[in-house]
Amino acid sequence: MSALERNDMQGLLLSAYGHLPWSANVVLRIDAAARARGWLGSLAGSVTSALGKHRTRGTNVALTYCGLRALGLGGAAGFPLAFVDGMASARRARLLGDCGASAPGAWSWGSDPDSVHVLLMLFADEETGLAAALAEHRAAFAANGLHEIVTLATRRHRDGKEHFGFSDGIAQPAIRGERSSEPARRRTNPDNDVAAGEFVLGYRNEYGRLPDTPAVDAAADPGAVLAGAGGGTHDLGRNGSYLVFRQIEQDVAAFWRFLDDRTRGSEGSDSAARERLAAKFLGRWPSGAPLVQAPLADDPQLAAANDFGFAADRRGLSCPVGAHIRRANPRDGFADEAPRQSVRRSNRHRLLRRGRPYGPRIANVLEDDGASRGLAFICLNSDIERQFEFVQQTWINNVTFCGLANEVDPLVGAQNGSGFYTIADDPLRARVKGIPRFVTTKGGAYFFLPGLRALRFLASLEPVAAG
Numbered sequence: 001m002s003a004l005e006r007n008d009m010q011g012l013l014l015s016a017y018g019h020l021p022w023s024a025n026v027v028l029r030i031d032a033a034a035r036a037r038g039w040l041g042s043l044a045g046s047v048t049s050a051l052g053k054h055r056t057r058g059t060n061v062a063l064t065y066c067g068l069r070a071l072g073l074g075g076a077a078g079f080p081l082a083f084v085d086g087m088a089s090a091r092r093a094r095l096l097g098d099c100g101a102s103a104p105g106a107w108s109w110g111s112d113p114d115s116v117h118v119l120l121m122l123f124a125d126e127e128t129g130l131a132a133a134l135a136e137h138r139a140a141f142a143a144n145g146l147h148e149i150v151t152l153a154t155r156r157h158r159d160g161k162e163h164f165g166f167s168d169g170i171a172q173p174a175i176r177g178e179r180s181s182e183p184a185r186r187r188t189n190p191d192n193d194v195a196a197g198e199f200v201l202g203y204r205n206e207y208g209r210l211p212d213t214p215a216v217d218a219a220a221d222p223g224a225v226l227a228g229a230g231g232g233t234h235d236l237g238r239n240g241s242y243l244v245f246r247q248i249e250q251d252v253a254a255f256w257r258f259l260d261d262r263t264r265g266s267e268g269s270d271s272a273a274r275e276r277l278a279a280k281f282l283g284r285w286p287s288g289a290p291l292v293q294a295p296l297a298d299d300p301q302l303a304a305a306n307d308f309g310f311a312a313d314r315r316g317l318s319c320p321v322g323a324h325i326r327r328a329n330p331r332d333g334f335a336d337e338a339p340r341q342s343v344r345r346s347n348r349h350r351l352l353r354r355g356r357p358y359g360p361r362i363a364n365v366l367e368d369d370g371a372s373r374g375l376a377f378i379c380l381n382s383d384i385e386r387q388f389e390f391v392q393q394t395w396i397n398n399v400t401f402c403g404l405a406n407e408v409d410p411l412v413g414a415q416n417g418s419g420f421y422t423i424a425d426d427p428l429r430a431r432v433k434g435i436p437r438f439v440t441t442k443g444g445a446y447f448f449l450p451g452l453r454a455l456r457f458l459a460s461l462e463p464v465a466a467g
């Protein structure tokens with residue numbers, strides 16, 4: 001039996017909706033609070049919960065801190081600083097590495113936090129179904145005091161590949177003791193089981209503690225829509241989570257041309273060497289096979305493999321220490337700790353990833369077609385600072401990660417063109433130099449993904465003066 005209150009949780013927490021490949025992320029501004037609350041109230045009835053599977057459609061919704069205020073929430077305590085600051089704030093931009101072309105001032109949306117209030121996420125099994133759902137919603141925005149800021153349509157392709165050409169969405173933490181979206185064949189690694197409280201508010205986390213949760217004065221919830229939280233407060237956070245949304249543009253041609261340039265032989269391009277270097281950047285082959293299990297060549301039989309660690313590959317001879325998947329989740333591979341301790345440490349910084357590609361696929365990876373494409377990066381966590389921001393700052397963009405020097409993540413790091421990438425080998429390591437930045441942040445925000453009771457509470461708010 002599930003220990004989670006699935007009927008009060010939005011479905012995205014427990015499912016990546018792999019059966020609904022078409023989706024749209026609609027970013028909205030609230031212009032009229034009372035009407036927007038009415039809209040949220042009627043939406044709440046059709047929000048997809050984590051209870052069952054909806055075959056053809058899915059709807060989830062999240063709000064920024066400014067969005068909660070715009071809705072009329074004045075007296076909620078306990079929202080974390082990162083969420084209150086917002087992703088576009090100078091403090092967050094600095095620690096996320098959003099500088100230069102990725103600086104909030106250069107974003108196409110989201111640089112003004114008070115224009116981003118609601119994220120409506122629509123999912124469908126068919127393109128036409130998504131278009132119909134989007135049209136239905138669009139027809140009602142203006143009358144409900146909502147203004148559409150941007151809509152990022154995304155699609156999970158049948159082969160599961162993101163734009164650089166690698167299989168994505170393989171490694172996900174499994175919530176300990178839960179049946180989840182993680183297919184059974186991947187649930188062979190107990191190291192991958194993580195406490196529910198790392199992702200859902202109201203449950204114990206990896207420290208054995210309940211995560212901080214926002215609460216409202218009991219008097220603000222006379223109908224007791226929310227559960228009591230002690231001390232005269234009601235729990236607004238229960239069964240909710242924090243959702244990080246980033247539009248990350250990928251320069252696919254720049255990526256593959258760079259790899260091509262670094263692997264050319266006297267005969268010109270060497271596609272096998274190019275692909276091998278790309279796999280060394282990521283830590284998996286294009287099929288998804290992990291380098292630690294398939295060090296020499298891609299092996300599609302291992303495409304879904306997630307039952308591995310890095311302890312046996314301490315020096316990074318198979319999977320370089322600075323590879324994307326090793327930085328994003330070092331697993332048992334911290335050299336200064338026993339493997340078990342290392343797993344415990346890594347599991348305090350896990351993310352439930354729900355991102356999907358946007359934009360058209362490129363026809364020839366070596367030719368820039370000028371199209372805009374990338375990843376609508378979405379992840380869920382109960383502590384933005386300790387999880388998403390930590391991964392981004394302390395692992396992905398850390399120039400001294402695990403004893404390396406002057407290197408950041410070669411695939412998605414904040415490169416400035418002067419960094420290295422070390423590929424260990426015996427007897428001599430190789431070093432790739434002058435790596436440019438292949439990804440650019442184009443927009444983003446931190447959202448609160450409320451539980452269903454919390455959604456109903458927000459829809460029925462009696463506005464109070466901002467405190």
Ligand code: HEM
Nearest residue numbers: 162166167168169170171248325328329375391392412439
């Ligand atoms: C355009 C940007 C990005 C691309 C193309 C990308 C691509 C990938 C791919 C292909 C994988 C391996 C497949 C898998 O295990 O699902 C992966 C894994 C992962 N990525 Fe990214 N990623 C991007 C950005 C990020 C960012 C910004 C973060 C976090 C701050 C992140 C965190 C992770 C994590 C946690 C894993 C799983 C590692 C593991 O447990 O083995 N990624 N990514």
